[in-house]
Amino acid sequence: MTATALAGRARRYDSARVRADFPIFERQVNGRPLTYLDSAASAQRPRAVIAAVDHYETHLHANVHRGVHALSQEATAAYEGARERVRRFLNARSTKEIIFTRGTTEAINLVANAFARPRLGSGDEIVLTRLEHHANIVPWQMAAAATGATLRVAPIDERGELRFDEFSALLTPRTRLVATAHVSNALGTVLPVARIVAAAHARGIPVLLDGAQAVPHGGADVQALGCDFYAFSGHKIYGPTGIGVLYGREALLREMPPWQGGGDMILSVSFEGTTYNDLPWKFEAGTPNISGAIGLAAAIEYLDSIGPAAVRAHEQQLLATATAALQQLPGLRVIGTAAEKAAVLSFTIDGIHPHDLGTILDHEGVAIRTGHHCAMPVMDFFGLAATARASFGCYNDLTDIDRLVAALHKAHEVFG
Ligand code: PMP
Numbered sequence: 001m002t003a004t005a006l007a008g009r010a011r012r013y014d015s016a017r018v019r020a021d022f023p024i025f026e027r028q029v030n031g032r033p034l035t036y037l038d039s040a041a042s043a044q045r046p047r048a049v050i051a052a053v054d055h056y057e058t059h060l061h062a063n064v065h066r067g068v069h070a071l072s073q074e075a076t077a078a079y080e081g082a083r084e085r086v087r088r089f090l091n092a093r094s095t096k097e098i099i100f101t102r103g104t105t106e107a108i109n110l111v112a113n114a115f116a117r118p119r120l121g122s123g124d125e126i127v128l129t130r131l132e133h134h135a136n137i138v139p140w141q142m143a144a145a146a147t148g149a150t151l152r153v154a155p156i157d158e159r160g161e162l163r164f165d166e167f168s169a170l171l172t173p174r175t176r177l178v179a180t181a182h183v184s185n186a187l188g189t190v191l192p193v194a195r196i197v198a199a200a201h202a203r204g205i206p207v208l209l210d211g212a213q214a215v216p217h218g219g220a221d222v223q224a225l226g227c228d229f230y231a232f233s234g235h236k237i238y239g240p241t242g243i244g245v246l247y248g249r250e251a252l253l254r255e256m257p258p259w260q261g262g263g264d265m266i267l268s269v270s271f272e273g274t275t276y277n278d279l280p281w282k283f284e285a286g287t288p289n290i291s292g293a294i295g296l297a298a299a300i301e302y303l304d305s306i307g308p309a310a311v312r313a314h315e316q317q318l319l320a321t322a323t324a325a326l327q328q329l330p331g332l333r334v335i336g337t338a339a340e341k342a343a344v345l346s347f348t349i350d351g352i353h354p355h356d357l358g359t360i361l362d363h364e365g366v367a368i369r370t371g372h373h374c375a376m377p378v379m380d381f382f383g384l385a386a387t388a389r390a391s392f393g394c395y396n397d398l399t400d401i402d403r404l405v406a407a408l409h410k411a412h413e414v415f416g
Contacts, residue, residue, distance in 0.1 A: 013314040015397035018306060021046040022395050032365025035403040040185055040213060040344050040391030041369050042235045045299070049239055052298030056291045064290055065264055065281070079290050082297035083280070086245055089300045090230065091221040096250050096279035100293050103244035104212040105135040107231035108179070110246055110283060111208055112139035114259040115229070116177055122148030125174045127205075129154045129162055130381055131184040131191065134374045136210045140179060149176070156381060160187040160336035168199050175200075178207045182214035182230075186375035186389070187336025188319075188344030190214070197226045206252065212236055216393065217342045218312035219303070222247050234292060238394070239299030243292030246283070253279050260285040303394070311394045315343035318392045322401045329408055335387050343392035346373075349408070352415045354386040360414060361388075364407035 019025055024044045025034055036044060056078060062071035064079045083095045092098055101107040116126065126140050130153055137151075144151055152175075154167035171178070178200045183190050193209055200207045208229035211220050215232040222230050229252075234243040248256075258265050258276055262285035267275040276282045303311065322345050326332050331350030349357060358370035369389040372379045379385060390404060 013310055013317075015314065015395065019395040019397070021048070021302070023047060023050070025395065029365045029367070030363050033403075035364075035366040035400045035407075037390040037392065037396065037400060037404060038367045038369050039216065039393035039396075040236070040389065042241070043216060043238045043393050044395065045238055045240070045295075046302050048302045049295050049298045053240060053291050053295040056294045061290070063287055075290055078294050079288065082293040085297035085300055089219060089304070090245075090247050091223050092247050093223070094250060097222075097247055097253065099246040099248065099253075099280045099283045100288055101231075101244045101246050102242055102289070103233040103235070104210060104231045105139075105233075105244075107229075107244055107246035108135055108208070108210065109139045110259055111179075111229050111231075111248070112143045114256040114283070115206075115248075115252065116140070116143045116149075117147060118257065119176055120144070120147035120149040123174055124149040124176045125152050125170075125172070126150075127152045127154060127167070127170045127175055127178045127180075127200075129167065129180050129191065130156045130377055131160070131162065131181050131187065131189060132179075132375065132377070133181065133185050133210065133212065134376070135212075136179055136181060136208075137377070153377070154180075156189075156378075159338050160184065160189045160378075161338045162189075162191055162196075164192060164195060167196070171200060171203050171205060173203075175203065175205045178205055180207070180209060182209045182211045182220065183217065183342045183344075184336070184375070184378070185213045185344065186373040186378040186387070187338065187346055188213075188341035188391075189336060189338040190340040190342055193225060193227070201226065206249075213342060213344070216303075217315055219308040228252055234296040234299060237296075237299050238302060240289075240292045240295040243289045243296045245296075250279065253283070256283075258282050258285065262286045264288070306394055314394065315392050315396075318396055318398070318401065319343045319345060321398060322390060322392070322404065325401055325405050326408070329405070330412070332408070335382055335384070344389060345391070346387040346389045348384065348387055349411070352411055354388040356415070357388045357408075357411050360411045361404070361407045364403065364410060366404055366407045368404070 064076040206228040211232040230247040235241040265285040335346040354370040
């Protein structure tokens with residue numbers, strides 16, 4: 001049965017209309033219509049985001065927080081308005097808790113430098129999971145190396161699920177922080193973050209969630225999650241690159257020293273000393289990515305206009321359909337079969353290197369990701385150097401799955 005034939009099972013979701021909002025699909029790749037299955041690496045932008053950035057650049061640009069002149073005030077209002085939009089999206093209590101960063105990576109580095117390092121000493125531990133992206137490993141390794149702390153890594157099973165009991169057993173009086181993905185980028189596993197937060201908080205341990213792969217598939221409610229820090233990137237939720245967010249619990253952010261010094265993060269400076277700015281600006285040294293923040297707010301508005309729950313349901317349908325279709329292909333092995341997954345499908349095919357697969361698919365206009373996905377410990381666990389990964393966004397539909405399957409058949413012909 002083709003994916004299109006399975007359409008009867010799909011919920012009503014107007015993917016054609018959604019797709020029409022994304023001008024990238026007007027172009028062809030290698031003479032074929034674009035089948036974009038790499039949204040987990042970076043999602044495409046709708047016209048609304050492109051227009052919001054263009055409007056800012058054309059009509060509003062000036063530096064923020066500085067000028068008394070009209071443009072500066074309008075730019076400041078738009079930038080701070082974007083912060084309020086993010087606050088509502090995450091259901092944070094206050095805009096003081098929303099810090100703009102370059103992305104998830106910088107948000108995690110901020111916490112590693114300003115929260116973890118001052119608190120860590122020899123014998124202290126940070127607990128991670130085996131599922132982490134390098135962005136949620138390396139900053140902690142650097143903090144540990146500088147302070148004498150150590151990292152403890154909670155294991156996963158063959159399905160790519162966290163071994164929760166073993167994770168819990170790692171929480172001890174020495175644990176200073178738990179830092180874990182909300183959703184694994186390599187496998188799609190949705191981690192049991194509510195249980196993780198509850199187990200850590202029962203021992204007084206703060207929790208950082210890396211939401212880079214979770215937010216695009218239905219948003220996040222930081223109050224419901226109860227986490228202390230939450231990080232995500234604009235470009236994975238249909239916004240611009242170079243902008244992201246760190247949510248931090250206000251009480252913790254207040255205690256933290258700034259991690260970068262410069263303009264905007266101060267109230268007054270003299271050679272005798274400096275008084276730092278209030279939250280959230282204490283953590284935003286220098287001229288920020290103003291257009292990025294505005295574009296991010298437009299992306300959130302766009303996602304909200306389709307409805308995060310509808311997007312999630314649509315993507316789950318695509319994931320189920322694609323998984324069923326791919327499993328019929330000879331020699332294909334799905335890597336990551338957790339009970340709860342976001343719309344990310346990692347796989348290998350016997351006898352075909354993932355990079356060759358990626359190249360052949362590209363000739364067919366099908367963009368997938370191949371490699372270690374910046375999650376080498378996950379690849380090691382499965383004894384692999386690389387996988388092929390198809391990931392789905394709000395603009396994908398069953399035709400994309402048909403094209404993926406057809407291109408995989410072609411790869412079989414070439415290598416078979
Ligand atoms: N964490 C996860 C789970 C990711 O998927 C990514 C991006 N691939 C990152 C962190 C890093 O995000 P960025 O490169 O946007 O900072």
